[in-house]
Structures are given as C-alpha cells and as structure tokens.
Amino acid sequence: MLNTVSVTEPLKVTPKISRFRAVFAWVTMMILWMFLFIDFVFIDVTYTKEHLWRFTHLPIYIDDIEIFRIGMNIGLVTFLLFFILGIIERFDLESQTAHRLRWIDFAVFCSWIYLAWYIEMYVPLNFLLFFTACIVVGICLHFKQLSVIGFQAPVQKRLLLLIVLGSLLYMPIVDGLGFEVTTALGIDTYSEREEWLTESLQLLGKIGDEGKIASALLSFCISWVAICLVGPIGEEIIFRGYLQTLFTRHVGKVWSILITSIIFSLYHIDVPYFLVLFLMGIILSLVREIFNSVWAASALHIFGNTVSCMYDVFSW
Secondary structure (H helix, E strand, O other): OHHHHHHHHHHHHHHHHHHHHHHHHHHHHHHHHHHHOHHHHHEEEEEOOOOOEEEEEOOOOHHHOHHHHHHHHHHHHHHHHHHHHHHHOOOHHHHOOOOOOOHHHHHHHHHHHHHHHHHHHHOOOOOHHHHHHHHHHHHHHOOOOHHHHOOOOOOOHHHHHHHHHHHHHHHHHHHHHHHHHHHHOOEOOOOHHHHHHHHHHOHHHHOOOHHHHHHHHHHHHHHHHHHHHHHHHHHHHHHHHHHHHHHHHHHOHHHHHHHHHHHHHHHOOOHHHHHHHHHHHHHHHHHHHHHOOHHHHHHHHHHHHHHHHHHHHHOO
C-alpha cells in the first residue's frame, strides 16, 4: 500500500503543473501575436496627388508607449512563470509534442520564442535572433519526430528544382498582377518595408569612407542572413509548419491554405504588398502541400528572397 502511494503521488503533481504551464503558454502566445500585429495601430493614411491612398507608418515605437511596455513585460512574466514551472515538472509539456501536433504545441512554441522577440525590441538585429529562435525551438520541440511540422526532405527533388528556378518567370507575373489589382483598388504601391529592406542591403555600397567598411559589411551580412536565409526558414516553420498543419486538420486543405496565406500577408504589416504577399503565401502553401515538406517551401522562399535582395544590391 505504501509503495502504491509513493508511486502515484508524483504522477498527480505533473498534470496539475502542466495545466498551469499551458495557461501561461496560451497567454504568452496571445501577447506575442498581439504585438506582431500591433503596428497596424501606427499606420498613417494619406491621399496622394495621383489620387491613391498611401499607407505609411507613424514614427512611433512600441516601447515608446507605456501601456505597450507594460504588455511586453506582462508577457515576459508569463514566459518566466512558464519556464520556472517547466523546470519543476522537468518540461513534461514539451515531451508530449512528439507524436501529433496540437494547438497547445504551437502555444508552447510561441512561448519559447517570446524571449527572443522581447530582446529584439531593445536590441534590433533585423529579427535575426527571433527567426533563429524559431528554427532552434521548432527542431528541439519535435526532434523525435520532425515530420510533425514538415521537417522532412522532399521526395521529388527535380520537380522542386524546376518550381524554384521557374519562380524567376512566374514570380514577376504574380508581383505584376498583385500591383495592378492594388492600384485598381486605389492604393499606392509605395512600401516603407520594402524601402527599408533595400536601404539596409545597399548600406555597403553607400559607404565611401573605408574606415566604415567593416561595420557596413557586418550590417550587410546580418541583414542578408536575416532576410534571405534564417528569416524564410523561420517564417515557414511558423506558417507552413505549425499553422497550415493545424488548420488542415480542422478546416481542410483548401481553407487551411487560404487562412494561412492571409495571416502570412497580414503578419508583414504591409498594406500595399498585401495582395502580393497573399499570392506568394498561396504558392508557398501549395509547395508545402505538394511535397509534404517545410524544407520545400523554405527552398522556394529562400531563393525568392535572395533574388530580390541581389536585385536591390546591384541596382543601387
């Protein structure tokens, strides 16, 4: 009888702690996604001489506003509680993510990447730290069965290569179509996000002082790695690895592709590029579905961003 009690008592504690951790994970995830979309609040709309609506961002930062700083710190507290309870229960919640993807797994994933996002708010690294955390956390949570989030090599590699290289032909068509429809809706296609990306990549070419070449080169490398390598993989893990997989189970493949693409487009906080990003999201989701691999979508995403970045650099 004594042996039975000693064995079963620890088993009663772990689920209770896991429930508390799950609550903190959900809260941290909601705070993270609230702040990922919070920039919509700071969008300024003006009417141009060309009779088009131009969307720009007000020169306001999240940490400039007290209530937002409080929200960020609440998220940090919930993450720390999530982490401390994880130590107590020996991260039992994470060990349950091996076999089937659930929404709580996504909440746990978002909780672990929250700290990287929080640090980036004070130490800007072009989201290099954030996307690196997405990759590392995604792999660590599902290292026993990486196929759960699509971490498996695509089988039809020749077809994938054809699709990736073919993007040189069909992506300009997708961009042109998106911009035509956007202009027809009365929206100016000027994008501050694209201008910032271009300027950050052209920084090296703009520096004439040789004494600053080293720092410019470092900045360029960080920007390139964040935009063309780590960023695409991190985004694919979030959208095509987690969200598309979860939505497919609940609403089917078609609606999953549409919903994931809409969220992907909104996530970039770029109204003029919304339709272009939406169409790109559909293509990436289709590639993920066809090859049943996040790596396939990542390859196309990396190639597309690299071509775009190289164009920006050499067109300066």
